[in-house]
Amino acid sequence: xxxxxxxxxxxxxxxxxxxxxxxxxxxxxxxxxxxxxxxxxxxxxxxxxxxxxxxxxxxxxxxxxxxxxxxxxxxxxxxxxxxxxxxxxxxxxxxxxxxxxxxxxxxxxxxxxxxxxxxxxxxxxxxxxxxxxxxxxxxxxxxxxxxxxxxxxxxxxxxxxxxxxxxxxxxxxxxxxxxxxxxxxxxxxxxxxxxxxxxxxxxxxxxxxxxxxxxxxxxxxxxxxxxxxxxxxxxxxxxxxxxxxxxxxxxxxxxxxxxxx
Numbered sequence: 001x002x003x004x005x006x007x008x009x010x011x012x013x014x015x016x017x018x019x020x021x022x023x024x025x026x027x028x029x030x031x032x033x034x035x036x037x038x039x040x041x042x043x044x045x046x047x048x049x050x051x052x053x054x055x056x057x058x059x060x061x062x063x064x065x066x067x068x069x070x071x072x073x074x075x076x077x078x079x080x081x082x083x084x085x086x087x088x089x090x091x092x093x094x095x096x097x098x099x100x101x102x103x104x105x106x107x108x109x110x111x112x113x114x115x116x117x118x119x120x121x122x123x124x125x126x127x128x129x130x131x132x133x134x135x136x137x138x139x140x141x142x143x144x145x146x147x148x149x150x151x152x153x154x155x156x157x158x159x160x161x162x163x164x165x166x167x168x169x170x171x172x173x174x175x176x177x178x179x180x181x182x183x184x185x186x187x188x189x190x191x192x193x194x195x196x197x198x199x200x201x202x203x204x205x206x207x208x209x210x211x212x213x214x215x216x217x218x219x220x221x222x223x224x225x226x227x228x229x230x231x232x233x234x235x236x237x238x239x240x241x242x243x244x245x246x247x248x249x250x251x252x253x254x255x256x257x258x259x260x261x
Contacts (some may be wrong), residue, residue: 104134169208175226176233177252180245183219189257193222200243210254225252
């Protein structure tokens with residue numbers, strides 16, 4: 001016959017039955033709750049430590065947010081100062097406009113009714129008087145004085161005319177000239193000369209144009225001269241080149257080119 005300790009007791013069956021029911025209830029509850037949890041949360045729980053946000057990353061984000069907050073505070077301070085300056089300028093402008101609104105009518109009234117005007121003279125005059133009237137922020141004072149006496153116009157003085165650009169010049173092999181610009185056709189010479197004199201201004205005053213030949217080609221070149229020495233020709237050539245015109249020192253030979261009027 002079995003011992004009493006080896007036999008099943010009713011309370012043992014009751015305990016294990018209650019335990020099994022509790023486990024079953026927890027399992028059913030977990031299954032229902034898992035359907036309510038978003039997939040992203042579950043994925044985050046199963047993600048590795050390297051895939052999730054680390055403490056260092058959070059610290060870096062905090063530092064970035066603090067820097068951005070500081071910058072926004074500085075910009076807000078600048079905008080506030082600009083707003084204050086704008087308000088001060090607007091107030092000052094309004095005050096000045098108010099003073100003008102009060103001042104201008106008084107001045108116009110005084111000018112329309114001047115005291116002591118002698119209407120019999122060609123040039124009327126007024127006595128020297130000082131007047132003042134109050135305005136917002138103080139007063140305005142003005143003084144009227146006699147008109148300046150008419151004086152005879154100064155005699156016109158004759159002014160010497162500037163030296164003409166040049167008359168028709170003749171070739172002079174003993175002198176030098178400066179060849180200007182690229183080769184051109186003969187029928188373009190006069191218009192080209194006028195254009196160059198307009199570009200270099202007074203550099204060509206006193207010089208006349210010749211239509212020189214281009215070595216080894218059929219074109220022609222404008223040659224301005226005469227210039228007494230080759231050194232002067234080179235110096236003038238350097239100043240003309242600064243105006244963007246190709247220039248070269250050459251003998252002053254070629255065909256005369258009459259100037260346009």
